[in-house]
Amino acid sequence: MELTNGRSFDKLFQAHTLVLNQSLSIAGLMSLNCAVELGIADLIHSHGGPMPLSELARSIPIPPEKAPSLRRLMRLLASHGVFAAEPDGNSESETAYLLTPFSELLLTKGTNLSAFIRVNSDPAFMKPWFHMGDWFKRKGSTPFEVAYDGKCVWDLTKQRPELNDMFNDAMSCETCWVVKAMVTEFPQFFRGLKSLVDVGGGTGASARMVAEAFPDVKCTVFDLPHVVATLPESKLVNAVGGSMFDSIPPADAIFLKSILHNWSDEDCVKILKRCKEAVPPKEEGGKVIIVDMVINSHYPKITETHLFYDICMMIGLGGMEREEHEWRKIFNNAGFNDYKFFPILGVYSVIELYP
Numbered sequence: 001m002e003l004t005n006g007r008s009f010d011k012l013f014q015a016h017t018l019v020l021n022q023s024l025s026i027a028g029l030m031s032l033n034c035a036v037e038l039g040i041a042d043l044i045h046s047h048g049g050p051m052p053l054s055e056l057a058r059s060i061p062i063p064p065e066k067a068p069s070l071r072r073l074m075r076l077l078a079s080h081g082v083f084a085a086e087p088d089g090n091s092e093s094e095t096a097y098l099l100t101p102f103s104e105l106l107l108t109k110g111t112n113l114s115a116f117i118r119v120n121s122d123p124a125f126m127k128p129w130f131h132m133g134d135w136f137k138r139k140g141s142t143p144f145e146v147a148y149d150g151k152c153v154w155d156l157t158k159q160r161p162e163l164n165d166m167f168n169d170a171m172s173c174e175t176c177w178v179v180k181a182m183v184t185e186f187p188q189f190f191r192g193l194k195s196l197v198d199v200g201g202g203t204g205a206s207a208r209m210v211a212e213a214f215p216d217v218k219c220t221v222f223d224l225p226h227v228v229a230t231l232p233e234s235k236l237v238n239a240v241g242g243s244m245f246d247s248i249p250p251a252d253a254i255f256l257k258s259i260l261h262n263w264s265d266e267d268c269v270k271i272l273k274r275c276k277e278a279v280p281p282k283e284e285g286g287k288v289i290i291v292d293m294v295i296n297s298h299y300p301k302i303t304e305t306h307l308f309y310d311i312c313m314m315i316g317l318g319g320m321e322r323e324e325h326e327w328r329k330i331f332n333n334a335g336f337n338d339y340k341f342f343p344i345l346g347v348y349s350v351i352e353l354y355p
């Protein structure tokens, strides 16, 4: 038959479902962003137990006629595991909502990932996605640069402080979460160090966490001058402005989290050469600690996240996510022949390079 082209009707409708599903996947991200804007996770948390929809509607608060829309929003979010839904014990027709491990990561108290959701659903940061097709047909640059008249992320954030703050807050909330896990569960990476420089350390979140957990380690955050200029005075960490392509302040260890995936292979080699100049030899405890992604195919959700990030790096920064053999090539080209991969932090691996 013409329509099925030899395929079963079921197969055809599975494909049809996938096309419709993918073409509306924005509903997932933007509904999540809406939940962040409305502070729904905090409201359920303050309620202290399963929260009936009507109470949630009153606490946001929303006009009564929007309650059915809130029910639809919560139904989608619950189907994605953001919240859990159960029948309300006091009313047959109502549903009550609870937090899940996902929405616990949205609570403002503590380390939360709300700023990360906000940046990825912000119109200014979404704009480059609309220029992807156009960019493919041209030479050079990135979709971000096509969207912003040749400006890269760092040019735009330098020019627009509100975007600088939004980007840095997003990076730092996510990093706090990861580095907190690292210092508590894997302290061996930092033990014995006398000094550490967090290169591209943004708001200094990682450096502060390491300094708090290891008071003997002198911690420095090194980033572009316009980023370092926004940091408050701190007794805990030094802040140094500059470019990692020029020179990096010396230390026992250089820490690079979510830096190298922003850059091309050639730029990564340049950065790592500067890192090598900044640390003492392995025998004296020198090392570079990288926290970044290594594409693998062990867990489908992790692999999918790596591939999403890879495209995000392509549109935003001209960077990429890499497989282990691609990382090895970069390390060797930068003069590091001794390194170890530790796939221990979910989507992230820790990689130690020894000079």
Ligand SMILES: C[S@@+](CC[C@H](N)C(=O)[O-])C[C@H]1O[C@@H](n2cnc3c(N)ncnc32)[C@H](O)[C@@H]1O
Residues within 6 Å of the ligand: 154, 171, 172, 175, 199, 200, 201, 202, 203, 222, 223, 224, 227, 242, 243, 244, 245, 256, 257, 258, 259, 262
């Ligand atoms: C994706 S963010 C990562 C921030 C932080 N390491 C984290 O994981 O949250 C990249 C950082 O690199 C910084 N950066 C960009 N170009 C740089 C350069 N040439 N020298 C130093 N830092 C740079 C940016 O300002 C930004 O803070």
Ligand SMILES: O=c1cc(-c2ccc(O)cc2)oc2c(O)c(O)ccc12
Residues within 6 Å of the ligand: 119, 120, 124, 125, 126, 127, 128, 144, 153, 258, 259, 261, 262, 312, 315, 316, 317
């Ligand atoms: O999660 C992100 C998002 C970006 C990003 C998104 C959209 C743009 O137009 C530019 C950048 O950049 C990131 C990044 O550089 C990083 O190292 C980690 C996460 C993200």
